[in-house]
Amino acid sequence: MAEVVGAYFTSHVPSIGGAIARGEQNDPYWKPFFDGFPRVHEWLAEVKPDVAVAFSNDHGLNFFLDKMPTFAVGAADEYTNADEGWGLPLYKAMKGHAALSWHIIEHLVEDEFDPVTCQQMLVDHALSIPFELAWPDAKEWPVRVVPIGINTVQHPLPSARRCLALGRSVHRALRSWRGAERIVIIGTGGLSHQLDGERTGFMNREYDMFCLDNLATDPDALTRDSIHEIVRQAGTQGVEVLNWIAARGALGPGAKEIHRNYHIPISNTAGATLLLEAA
Amino acid sequence: MTIPAMLGEPGKPIPGTTLFDGAAARKGYALNAMCYSFNVAANRQAFLDDEDAYCDRFSLTPAQRDAVAKRDVLGMIAAGGNIYYLAKLAGIFGLNVQDVGSMQTGMTVPEFKQMLLDQA
Numbered sequence: 001m002a003e004v005v006g007a008y009f010t011s012h013v014p015s016i017g018g019a020i021a022r023g024e025q026n027d028p029y030w031k032p033f034f035d036g037f038p039r040v041h042e043w044l045a046e047v048k049p050d051v052a053v054a055f056s057n058d059h060g061l062n063f064f065l066d067k068m069p070t071f072a073v074g075a076a077d078e079y080t081n082a083d084e085g086w087g088l089p090l091y092k093a094m095k096g097h098a099a100l101s102w103h104i105i106e107h108l109v110e111d112e113f114d115p116v117t118c119q120q121m122l123v124d125h126a127l128s129i130p131f132e133l134a135w136p137d138a139k140e141w142p143v144r145v146v147p148i149g150i151n152t153v154q155h156p157l158p159s160a161r162r163c164l165a166l167g168r169s170v171h172r173a174l175r176s177w178r179g180a181e182r183i184v185i186i187g188t189g190g191l192s193h194q195l196d197g198e199r200t201g202f203m204n205r206e207y208d209m210f211c212l213d214n215l216a217t218d219p220d221a222l223t224r225d226s227i228h229e230i231v232r233q234a235g236t237q238g239v240e241v242l243n244w245i246a247a248r249g250a251l252g253p254g255a256k257e258i259h260r261n262y263h264i265p266i267s268n269t270a271g272a273t274l275l276l277e278a279a
Numbered sequence: 280m281t282i283p284a285m286l287g288e289p290g291k292p293i294p295g296t297t298l299f300d301g302a303a304a305r306k307g308y309a310l311n312a313m314c315y316s317f318n319v320a321a322n323r324q325a326f327l328d329d330e331d332a333y334c335d336r337f338s339l340t341p342a343q344r345d346a347v348a349k350r351d352v353l354g355m356i357a358a359g360g361n362i363y364y365l366a367k368l369a370g371i372f373g374l375n376v377q378d379v380g381s382m383q384t385g386m387t388v389p390e391f392k393q394m395l396l397d398q399a
Contacts (some may be wrong), residue, residue: 014377015375053373059366060315061318062315064311065304065308065311065312065315082318083320084318084367085317085318085323085370085371086334086366086369086370087370087373128312153299153361154299154300154301154361155298156300156301175285194296195362195366195376195379195380196296196297196352196356196361196365196383197295197296197353197356197383198280198353198383198384199280199285199293199294199296199382200295200379200383201384201391201394201395202282203395203398204286205398210341228284228293228298229289231293231298232287232289232293232296233286236296236299236362237362263399264398264399265399267375267376267377267396268376268380271399
């Protein structure tokens with residue numbers, strides 16, 4: 001039976017990609033963030049995942065406002081990155097796992113979720129940068145991916161409770177998958193940040209700590225706030241914590257924290273990295 | 280705006296924040312569509328070559344055209360712009376999110392960066 005080996009969470013700020021491209025991992029500005037990754041590399045080498053089920057949000061590469069799905073599941077054999085308009089390097093393509101994607105889709109719909117299914121899907125920095133951070137020297141990615149997109153762009157957004165339930169449904173789908181894969185769950189984005197409006201530059205350590213402290217042991221605590229309240233506390237883009245909440249659901253009922261790093265600021269964002277294992 | 284003032288209060292409108300909802304998405308469609316087109320390098324060049332003609336192609340509203348011409352980010356947001364798409368316009372001019380932060384707060388870029396560092 002397939003095994004869920006754990007969950008990896010990280011911020012996906014585009015400028016991390018710039019720092020990697022310029023080799024600035026040991027630069028005093030970036031080091032506190034990149035210092036969170038040797039433990040991630042070690043852990044991935046220990047648990048050896050071959051599939052990633054990854055929750056993230058599109059930033060206007062694959063989806064535009066003409067069609068904006070609340071939840072979207074990739075169901076392709078390959079996903080490519082493309083020019084996002086502001087000069088990031090083009091990232092390596094990712095191999096998909098279409099059979100597992102369709103198993104998850106079947107299960108989600110049976111469970112009364114209604115995702116959009118994507119046999120073609122571009123993946124943006126929200127997926128590529130966490131992969132670059134996790135496997136910095138990989139010639140090709142060691143995992144095949146099932147990307148799951150959550151709308152964090154256009155309100156109304158799905159509630160935190162709904163995102164956690166989505167993740168839990170994905171977990172049940174993984175439990176009923178008959179393959180022998182070793183599956184890592186990935187949640188990307190956040191934590192607190194806001195790029196738009198007079199409040200741009202806002203971060204909130206206290207709220208981020210609340211999220212980090214509860215994610216493993218009491219994820220439902222993160223779902224008691226409305227989207228409006230999450231945006232107030234985390235920022236308009238900090239609401240990407242929805243990806244983390246869904247990923248936490250997909251890890252399974254119990255979890256323990258094995259690694260955490262948190263640093264303010266990377267670019268305009270509170271940078272965070274977290275590893276959880278099932279418990 | 281001071282950091283404590285930024286936090287606001289539960290249940291109240293969020294200070295200095297426009298939620299990008301259905302009304303904004305309708306109002307901003309043309310502007311966001313133009314910005315989305317900047318994923319393609321040739322379109323970025325076409326905008327640089329003839330900004331007016333490029334805005335015409337996307338039928339920007341007068342408020343959107345005015346905000347784009349003035350590089351007025353808050354004006355673009357008021358006209359329905361969404362930052363995920365506007366960032367692609369900023370990218371044409373080589374502006375990063377600290378530059379865009381400075382443009383929205385009236386701080387200089389060093390002041391804005393300091394404000395970020397002050398939250399450490």
